[in-house]
Structures are given as C-alpha cells and as structure tokens.
Amino acid sequence: MEPYQIHLENFTGPLDLLLHLIRKHEMDIYDIPIADVTSQYLAILDAMQTLNLDIAGEFLLMAATLVHIKSKMLLPKIAEEDTAEEEEDPRAELVRRLLEYQKYKEAAATLDERPKLNLDVFDRYAPEPEAQEKSDGGFAEVSLFDLLAALREVLSQNPEPSFHTVDMDRLSVADRINLILERLQGEQSIAFNDLFSGTIERGDIIVTFLATLELVRMRLIRLMQNARFGTIWLMAAVEVGAGELKIGEEHFGYS
Amino acid sequence: MDIRDLVPAVEAVVFAAARPLDANQIAEILETESAAVQEALATLQFSCDEQNRGVFLEHVAGGYQLRTRPQFAEYLRRLGRRRPFRFSRAALETLAIIAYRQPVTRPDIEYLRGVDSGSVLKTLIEKHLVRILGKKDVPGKPMIYGTTPAFLELFGLPDLASLPTLQEFSELMDEGFAAETDDSLRDETEEQTPMPANGS
C-alpha cells in the first residue's frame, strides 16, 4: 500500500507527526527550522490528499498554524529595544506544546512497559461473586458512569421529555431542598429569612428561593405569616411522628 | 525447562487456572513432559507443607488445585461475608432516578421504571444511600425520597450540582464508535450488567 497511509495510522495526531519529523531530521526542538519542518509537513499532507485520503481536521489546523508561524518569522524584526523585549518567539507556543506532549507520550510508553494484569501477570482465578444484596462489606466499586448509564437506559424505555433535561440548576435546587428538609427535621418551623443567613451570592439566593417554591408546590412544606411583612415561617406540611422517619434520621449520622 | 524453573512454573499455572488441571494439561501448557510435571507437582506439594504455607496442593477430581488450609476456614468465611454490596440493575436505576429527580415519590419512580420498586427502595434506604425527606400533604400522604450524604460520598461528589447531566453524558457516549472499539469491550457490554465486571 501507499507509504503515507501507513504513515498516518502511525501517528496519534499532528503533534506526534511533528515530533517525528523533528527527530528524524535531527532538528533542535528549541530552535526549530520552521521553514523546513513546514514544507515537510505539508508534503505529507499533499501526498495524502493526492491519494484521496481523509485528513483529520487537526492535521489541517496544524498546517495552518505552521504556515502562520513561518510567515511571522519572515517579518522583519522590529529594532526598537522596548518592543523587542515583549515580542515572544512565534514558535514558543508550539514548542511548549511539543515538549508537553512529548512528556506524556513518554509517560505512556513507560506505562506500557509495566507488567499488565491478565497479560503479563495473573491473579488467582476468582469467579465473580453472585450479586449480594445482604452484606456488610461496604459497596462494590460503582461509578458515575454506571449511574448515568442506568438513567439513560431507563429513560430510553420510557421517554418523558421534561425529565431528560435535568440540568445543573435543577440539581442545585435539589441540594437546597435536601438542606431545607434536613433543617426542618426536629424543628417545628424555621424562619424564611434564616435560610439566607450568611448567603451573599445572588445565585445562592435564587436557588434557595426556587427550592422553597418547589417544596410548597410539592406540598412538602407550608409557609405561614402572622402579620403583613412579618416573618415568614416554613413548616413541614405533614407532622411526622417520632418513630415514622426513624430510618431517615439515621442517615444524617452515617459513619 | 529444568526442574528448578519447572516447580514455580507449575505453581503459577495451577494458581492462575480457572479449574483443576492434571499433569498432562499442565505439561502441554508448559511445553514439557508430563513426567517432569508430575515430579514438580510432588515437589510443590511437599514444599507447601514443609514451608508452613497458608495453602496446600490438593489432588481433586480431574487435577490439582491450590487451596487454603482448613484451619483458616473460620477467617475465610468472614472474608466471604465481607463481600461488598453489588448494585443490581434495578437498584442502580432506582438510585439514578432518585438522584436526578429528587425530591421524588415512590409512584414517580415506579412510573418511570414501569415496575414495583418497593423492595429496591427499601434496600437503598437500608444501605443509607436514600432517605425519606418528608411526606407530601396530599391524599395518602406519600413519602418523598432523596439521596443522603453517603450517596455523595460513594460517588465522590461534593454536592448534587456536581452530578453530570444526562445531556453531557450522552454527548460523550454518542461519540462515534470508531477505531477504539474492540472485542474485549464488546464482551463486557453484552453481559447486560451496567456494573463493572469485577467491581473495581
């Protein structure tokens, strides 16, 4: 097959390709001959284009960057001392990225050299334990990925449009709702104003306000006011017997 | 392979094998003679006993297997009981709905899941991941559920607002299944469990 196609597959991206060119031609990475490297880079892209191969956008973007740097290098240097000091080498950003990239590329190679489980070393064969709902050994590792995948799955079977747009604001409100209900536990009532004590941020105030409205809408709390412009009091909409929420109460003191 | 290398090689094979292997099978894996393996197995068996080890080589139906010594059985039963709680699909679904939809009632959850969720809910409450936030002032006074601080801790989140939204997640997951997809991945996903295969 065409050498350049093999070439492309060997590189993880434009930085990788550039590093290769720099090494192959023994260029000094701190003083890259930008004209040389640009023409070599473009030659590779040209060859790929001639072969009608798709070139990822990132490779084209890098070509543009190289041409841009090259043109800046060609501009006559401004002689005045004061501006000369501020002017950064047009290649500086690219060099920084190349060095940074090289660091991780090498780290990846080092990682790859380590003996890997199930490839180089093996643990004892232990069959998967059956799912156990009764246990005292904490939780098996579970991730946000698992949680979100489960949510996505259940919603795909049961589409309810309003539910799909769970956004940050809604979750912030949920945080606040939990907080308010937590404060209401064991209290007859709390003053509306007290919900804002210590809060200075506008966003926080809005979230607290929305949480209160949501709680009223859901009939989880009631608002009471004794006099016009008097203190507004929040109280649980349903008196909860001491024993009833026992399980719930334990959760605050989880260990 | 000389006998000095063969003994540890045999130990490694017996240790890593999914089921008991006989001398012929081990010999095949190690590309050596069955008689040599037989000899190595005897040496291994002897040194397990001699060196005061926690395991011994047992000749069971069909082959050889390393097993823990019976005197430690009591402790190892404890190890079995410490087995961590693994989320069933139902538990994960219910937890996800509560996390993202809280404060939420049981009928809300059951509407979305399409099945009775009482026992799953109970388990999640017992596991201190879900709590009763209060009761709704409507006929029947349904309970309202939400997540606990332990839920946030389990997922390493500072607050609920830090939960990724479904939209963000979907954007990532709908990335083209390009060159990165391979067979080992496909094997995992076909198992139907949304959980990590090995709980790690």
Next chain:
Amino acid sequence: MDIRDLVPAVEAVVFAAARPLDANQIAEILETESAAVQEALATLQFSCDEQNRGVFLEHVAGGYQLRTRPQFAEYLRRLGRRRPFRFSRAALETLAIIAYRQPVTRPDIEYLRGVDSGSVLKTLIEKHLVRILGKKDVPGKPMIYGTTPAFLELFGLPDLASLPTLQEFSELMDEGFAAETDDSLRDETEEQTPMPANGS
C-alpha cells in the same frame, strides 16, 4: 496469633480474596493488629522471592495481591482466562494524561494531545480505567475525569503517587525563550533521559 501462624494465615486470606486487601482489612479478618499483619506481609513477600515461588506478593491499588511472576506470562496466556486489554497508542496517551493530570477535563486532554479524544475517553470509561469525577467549578462546568482502582490494578501500581516521575520540562518553560540560544540550557534539556523503569 504468633507470627509463625500469622504468615500462613495472611497468605490464605490474600490468596482467597478476590481483590487486593490492605493490612487493616486483613488484620480485621484475622482479629489481630495491623502492625503484625504488616510484618507478616513483609515476611510473605520476602519468602515468595526467596523460595523461588511462581507467585509474588504485589502491593497494588492500596492493598496486597498474589500474582504470577511475569516470566511465566507466555505460558499463562494459553490458559485463555480473559482477553487482555490491547491498548492503542491513542488510548495509552490519553490514559497517561488522565493519570498524571487528574482531575482533568476533556478540553485539557485534547489541548495536550492536539486531537479530538472523545471516543478514546469513552472507551477508557467503558473499560473502567477512567471515571467521571464530577464537574469542574469553572464556567461551563465541564466534566472532570480521573483514573480508577482498576487502572492501578492493571498496571500494578500501589497508588497514584507511585506513577513513574514525569520528565519535567517546566523549569525551562518558566525561563521563557529569551534564553533559547543559551548553550548551557540546551545541554540540560537535550539529554532525553527515559524515565525510570520503576520495576514493581
């Protein structure tokens, strides 16, 4: 339990456990002190090496696990236990960036690699080597990623602090390009020393 009994007991527990256990967990199971278990683990580690055994005790993912010696890998692959991960270079690069830079956002990864990394990221998440940690508290609240315990287990690392040291160029960066023609500087940076192999 005296130390002579403790070493085989610890071996039995580590052998029987499905996942790496730390000294505290083992001590709890054996109803003894963590310090004694620590000592027994050291003895076990030493005798695995000393007695020419097929397995060794590895300190991995915060705990201890018995694993077969790498020199037997070729034979043990024939057991066909599980198809191993085959990393593409793109996946390894991305994993390295996440491991060293966590918590890290997708735009950070893509800036460092210079290419779109969505599908690689997705694969790493699905293989449970990378996890969503939550969201970064900056405008737009991008999701942040980090590695999992399975990542540590796969590469035999006790913890993230044990990752091989990155070849550091940052000192140089701070000095900026005023110094770029300075020869002494160039000497220092041109020695592309590979990172320590850090045998485990």
